[in-house]
Amino acid sequence: KCPPDAEYIECGPACISSCKDPSTNCTGSCISGCFCKPGFVFRGKRCIPIETCGCLDENNNYYEPGEIVFGNGCSKLCRCAGNYTLNCVDNTCDPTEECRQVGGVYGCYPKDTSTCIASGDPHYTTFDKKNYNFMGNCTYLMSEPCNSTDVPHFAVYVDNENRYNIPTISYVSAVHVHVLGVKVSILKDGIVQ
Template sequence: MIGKASGIFFLCLLKHAVSVPMNDFFMLGTGTFFTLGDAEESDCVQGSIVSEYCGDLFDTICVARDGALQLFDGLFGTGPPMGVPHSAGALEDVGPPMVAPYWCDSSNGVVTYGAISMGDAGADVQLRKADDCVRKGFPLKAPAFQSASLFIATWTNVRPPGGGQTNTFQSVIATNAAEDETYVINQYLDNGINWGQCNGINAQAGVTSATGSLGPPSSNTAGIVNVEMGSNVGEPGKYVYCVHDQDKEEPVTCTRNGIQYEVNEEVVTNCAERCTCQASGMFTCVPQRCPPINGPTCTASGDPHYVSWDGRRFDFQRDCEHVMAQSCGSNDFVISAIMIIVEEVFHVLEV
């Protein structure tokens, strides 16, 4: 026996803001790079890149397993520092300039780092990628910025002390040929931030500055675990900081579903919440309820039954697509009900 089943299908496609995919991470390629061993807490690289930071030049970058970089003018003592302990306090209290994509006591995972410069094999693609990040983030201040060297550090699948879920993030220091312009790019893998505390202390993120520190408002709060959803340059999971001249920051925008919003601009999502763009580049949202419907309605249901805007009832037993509502003069906004008749085969068992 062959029977026909029918029904109305509604298709809803939701777009969501995606953070940084792995193929958007910077790569060291065939250049010289290093990896922290399991027993190593930090390591320093001298002379591979010279960066201006808050008016001073630094030629040594130290990489800590705990998700931070520090800049020094030459090595000191008898060997490299052991890394800044996370208990040292706020970013601005740690002494030498510090870049912290995700500063928290960490264990396991892989930490790779190194520098690439103009002329290195495959470097041009990475340098231009950095230029694009900086120019998009600072269109007025750095419309023609051109990287000459990059220091790239990537923390892959690092865990909090005692084990647990993993985090993956990256920090890039980009410097021009004249060594008088330096930008920091901190970025976080899409779905790559899964823990935000170590030893009961919230992780911190950002960079030290001449007057304190710059970073996401979630830094040193429980919300740091959602850092990949925010941005200060309109791209979720990506933060760009100017560290050579911090007096002229660009206006900030917030991004949702690929759309940029100005500070204080509001957006309503699914009648469930109202979100406001903050100066941090992130939205703050409050729940809300949809207003009651006082006007006419149009419905589609069952097998199949329609009630039009003027209250008339229709039944239509065929494959069809019924436009319920549509924007005037364009197809930018359309709500449709699709009727599909499906043939099904029923096997009848004779006894």
């Protein structure tokens, strides 16, 4: 018994049509078995309409509909619209990033690690090495990913509070790290909770 949208053929093409290789023009002896009806291709053991397939790039790599990939190194950013349509726009990596392959996939990745600092009454140094000093008395977002990355989402907050009850003087009183559903706080005197 064949799956829906497939039919048994006594002498069909030697290659099986799929989203990655929809063509049935191949050489070899004919074979008997279940073949997808015209307009359908195999995905696993079932037949799907060919227009629901993803995309192929110039190197014949297959992408699912909605998948976003870099093309031509990192000079193109492409989204698979489905039905073998890969929509690409020009792209350049940020000056702090470089185009390289990680796990076989091209992308714009940070050139180097960087550090941001909150200290004292309060002094802030950002990832781009700019310094800020201000006496705010609030909780501030210190760091979080600004776009989709391979790292889990995280957020680092700092609490500023007044020193000696003087409204014009404040300091960093706590740092809170939120990651993977856990909150770790570093308080005054190095107390971790």
